[in-house]
Amino acid sequence: MKFALISSFLAFIVHVEALHFIFHENSEPECFLFDLGKDALLSEKHSAWEYESSSGKWVRDDSLMIEVTIDELFDNNHRVYHHKMAPFSEFQFIAQEGGEHKICYRALSDGWWSKSAIKLELDHVLSVGETAVDMQGTRKLGYLADRVSEIARKFVHINREVRLTRERETAFRDTSEKANSRVAYTTLLQLLVLVATCAWQIYHLKSFFVKQKLV
16 A cells, blocks of 8 residues: 555656756757656757847847757667757657766857857756656647647638639629720720711711712
8 A cells, every 4th residue: 555655656756957058059068967767858948048148148049949859868868869950949858768868058059159158947847657648748738739720820820811812803803894895895886986087087088989980
């Protein structure tokens, strides 16, 4: 009974850790060691700020990239995770095997010679057992909900564009029909004027020939 209670307690272990440190762009990475059990879920959220010497403040720079790598030290430093992320981002990692993992962070910028100071704030949440599964499922559901919302917004946008296109096509068709009607009316009027002109010329020529006693 006591062992069952301990097992149930361990199945819901959640470890939360907040860190922050300062390093420089394009410098050596800062690394941390985590002893992760098999199927442990590591959730990480980071915020990177660049020091602006002109104002003496830490400012946000969206062009900055944070490179994150995770190596399995117990498996000859086998790299199992490598991503370049935005300065304000998050990720989740599930340990496939239990053992010591090394997580490294490095700030990257477009300028190779840039050595600006970077302050990186980290929030690590380590979940073990059923909690990891629950959190993973919750995050997946949240991701799916976000995707559904995004698809719904795109559908509304596409529907609006289709409606506007139809309205434009209707307006263009009405304008074309009006233009065609005007062209037909103008053509008919020109034809009537031409017929009247021909009749008048024929009558005038006939009168001329009669006066000249040519007919």
